[in-house]
Amino acid sequence: MMVKKVMIYLSLxxxxxxxxxxxxxxxxxxxxxxxxxxxxxxxxxxxxxxxLHERLIVADLHADSLLFNRNLLKEESYGHVDVPxxxxxxxxxxxxxxxTKVPMxxxxxxxxxxxxxxxxxxxxxxxWPVSTWFSLKERALYQASKLHDFAQRSNxxxxxxxxxxxxxxxxxxxxxxxxxxSGILGLxxxxxxxxxxSNVEVLFEYGYRIMLQPFP
Numbered sequence: 488m489m490v491k492k493v494m495i496y497l498s499l500x501x502x503x504x505x506x507x508x509x510x511x512x513x514x515x516x517x518x519x520x521x522x523x524x525x526x527x528x529x530x531x532x533x534x535x536x537x538x539l540h541e542r543l544i545v546a547d548l549h550a551d552s553l554l555f556n557r558n559l560l561k562e563e564s565y566g567h568v569d570v571p572x573x574x575x576x577x578x579x580x581x582x583x584x585x586x587t588k589v590p591m592x593x594x595x596x597x598x599x600x601x602x603x604x605x606x607x608x609x610x611x612x613x614x615w616p617v618s619t620w621f622s623l624k625e626r627a628l629y630q631a632s633k634l635h636d637f638a639q640r641s642n643x644x645x646x647x648x649x650x651x652x653x654x655x656x657x658x659x660x661x662x663x664x665x666x667x668x669s670g671i672l673g674l675x676x677x678x679x680x681x682x683x684x685s686n687v688e689v690l691f692e693y694g695y696r697i698m699l700q701p702f703p
Contacts, residue, residue, distance in 0.1 A: 541665075544658070546580040553630040554586050554606075556613045559637050560644070570637070570645050573668040579661060580648070582697060584673045585630045587623040624686055627679035631672050631693040643667060649694055673697030 550567040552559055562571035573581055589605040610619045610626065618625040638645045646657050646669040657669050672695045680686045690698075 544579045548582045549584050581670045582673045584675050587626045588678045623679045
């Protein structure tokens, strides 16, 4: 009887530990990958520089934030970006560059495309749809859907830019209200095509407008 109780308690502990792991591990991974080092004295920025920054249309061309299960409508102190920090930083346009594959052991000299893929483990850890575990295209579509969902729930704070008309309308609105930001979907590499040129149309329909193909 005692052995049975011990096994039950042990099983409960394992389940609780597993749940806690799923809840907190993704944030730990993101924090470890996006580390801010050194000290920054923002109060030392001159009034002239602040005024110039306020007048600029600021665009940032890279953020991996969609890779992690984080609510981008909530301000955090870690990770590349979120909507509140973009607005605070007067960023008018953010390119959300979506990652679909990162081989283990990659470096600037050589990368083995056949090596174990880190994003597969991350997708499983974050409980993404099973389809994303085995398909680079599905990973791209899933991350795109997250950005569109954030935009729909942002009450106008985030706009996804798909066309020139979207951009022109957004910039016109922003002239009278800088408490908003926008995003363009981009792909890091053409891996999400999965060798099928027809997938360009699929990704386009999901809002992708930039595809960066790294040099070998």
